[in-house]
Amino acid sequence: MTPAPSHYDLLIHGGTVIDGTKAPRFIADIGVIDGHIAAIGKLDGCTADRTLDATGRIVAPGFIDSHTHDDQAVLSQAAMPFKVSQGVTTVVAGNCGISAAPLRADMELPMPLSLIDSPAEGRFTTFKAYLDALRATPSSVNVAAMIGHSTLRALTMGDLDRPANEAEIAAMQAHVEEAMQAGAIGLSTGTFYPPAVKATTEEIIEVSRPLSKRSAVYVTHMRDEGDRVMEALEETFAIGRALDIPVVISHHKVMNAQNFGRSKVTLPFIKETMKHQCVSLDCYPYTAGSTMIRTDRGMLEGRVLIASSEPHPECAGRDLADIAKEWGVPNDEAARKLQPGSAIYFMMDEDDVQRVMAFDETMIGSDGIPLGDKPHPRLWGTFPRVLGHYSRDIGLFPLETAVWKMTGLTARNFGLHGRGTLKVGQHADIVIFDAATIRDAANYETPTKPAEGIDAVIVNGTITWHHGVHSGARSGQVITRRDKATAEAS
Structure with missing residues (x-):
């Protein structure tokens, strides 16, 4: 066994480690070198360029926001205070069929595409150009990005109020192939929204063909989350089977009063389907959603x-x-x-929200829209709300489970290699928080108040947030998909 180094770039001393695997917590020091975790254990006598005392605090993997619309914000609001302040170190972007690329400067973006605030002068005609821009001007968080089906429809179709024809499908498929080659982690759809309402199941399958040979993920804001939610689930699973790829159900919910309680039906159906194909889901911890x-x-x-x-x-x-x-x-x-x-x-029932959140395989995603002065409070408060209100105060699940739902589980489902858990060799994405005081301060009246109880946030080994102050660091990286062959060889 190679002995642990004696000097570190960063040493986190005396914290209670929750490692993102659901394993019981334990007390240990963590040493970081070159942006990676170099040692976990008793590191007395070691020296470091910088030391953080985590005595009495939880040390966990940085939180991974499984569902964001931060595509443009990671460039235009690169400090990302609404994410790092709540412990988020990685965002999954390109959800609900909406992505920042590919776009043309002359395009007029229909809603909800315009919600991600893509100025015409800053648009990217290829997915590679978008990722290259992120590498050239890093954000304060890591970014794993998907290409959006609705964006492709707007790019290739003059009339969105119909199914795509063969030529349009071929054009969209070519863009998906380019995005896959550039490193997109998958494709998302938002058939609930006007730009994609008329897209057929067959159109989605054919456009998504390039995902199959790479086992890239298919993520969907389903066609219906209300009266016809079961039909929408069936369509989602059928697309996954046709392409033989993993499927993620975005922000699973049952909406409108007549459907309250139907999570008692949807969740067993999802659980049974999981026995036969790769399916996962996320949710946000609020009874209100937000969109156009x-x-x-x-x-x-x-x-x-x-x-x-x-x-x-x-x-x-x-x-x-x-x-x-x-x-x-x-x-x-x-x-x-x-x-x-x-x-x-305000369209959901609290019992359904808790039932979906407590479901074993549910990840946590904010679905926040980083736009305007009065956003949904989930943009600033999602992760502390789960840890404080739902885990500590209500006792919906243990803290180890809560952390896993926003770290290890998410990294596994999206194929984010080297992230999501605290172990030697992993990227040093770390959050230090006070389990007794962590809570969301943002609410519907004051939605941009930073969370309480977050001591420090470390992104790729760099302290980015410390005692309520952003350090100015922008050490985020672009996380790209690893092809099957690459993953199997490593």
Whole structure:
């Protein structure tokens, strides 16, 4: 056995390690050299360029946000304070069919593509160009990116209100192949949204063909999360089987009052399907979702809080019903006047949220939209909310399980090699927090308040957040997919 080094770039002393595997916690020191974990154990007498005292604190892998819309933010808001402040060291981008590339400068982006804030002068015509830009100007977090099916439809089709024809499918497939060669970890769809509503199952399968030989992941905001959620699950699983690839169900939920409690049906169906094919899922720990301002009745049944509005920015943070009353118009007409923009929709039942979150294989993702002054509080509070409110206060699951759901499980499901667990040789993505005080401070009234209880966040061995202050470090890396052959050889 090779002896542990005696000097480290960074030494984390005396912490209680929760390693991201669901194993019981243990007390140990962690030594970091060249951005990697070099030793875990009793490192008394060792020296270091910098030492952090983690006595009485939890030392865990940096959290991996399994579902983000940070595609453009990692370039335009590269410090990423809304993520590093809550312990996130890696984001999975390109969700819901929406990606930052490929795009043309002359394209007018339909909603919800425009929510990721892609300025025409900063667009990338290839996926490789996007990843190269991230490498040239690193973010404060690591980025694992997918290509979006809706983005491809907008790029290749003049009319989105129909299925793609053979030539358009071939063009989209070529872009997927380019993205796979560049290192995209998979492809996402958002058939719930207008740009992809008319896409057929067959279109999605054919566009996604390049994923098969690489076992890249297929991630989907399903066609329906309400009355027809079971049909949407069946379509999702059929796509995975046809392509023989892993499937991720994005932000699994059952929405609208008539469907409250249906997670008692969806989760057993998902669990049974997992016995036959590779399926995983994520969720966010809130009863409200957030997306583009919509006018369809199903989205306006509950409380709607406006997060941003281009024509009426003064309405951000206000309830749609109050705005409609003030304007003397029905809710749907008020919503139409507020478009384009984003809104927060209170449409889920707390029992369903807890049931989905407690499901053994559920990962944690924020689904936050980094846009405007009144975003959904999940953008700033998701991970501390799980650790504080749901794990510590409610006792939904042990802290070891909570950490696993946002680290090791996510790294495994997305194939993020070298991340997600604390062991020698892994990238030194680490968070140090106080299990007794960690909590989300962001709420719907003050949604951008940083979380409490996070002591330090380390990204690739560099201290990025310490005692509530961003260090200015931008040591994030681009995480690319490893092909099957590469993975098997290592």
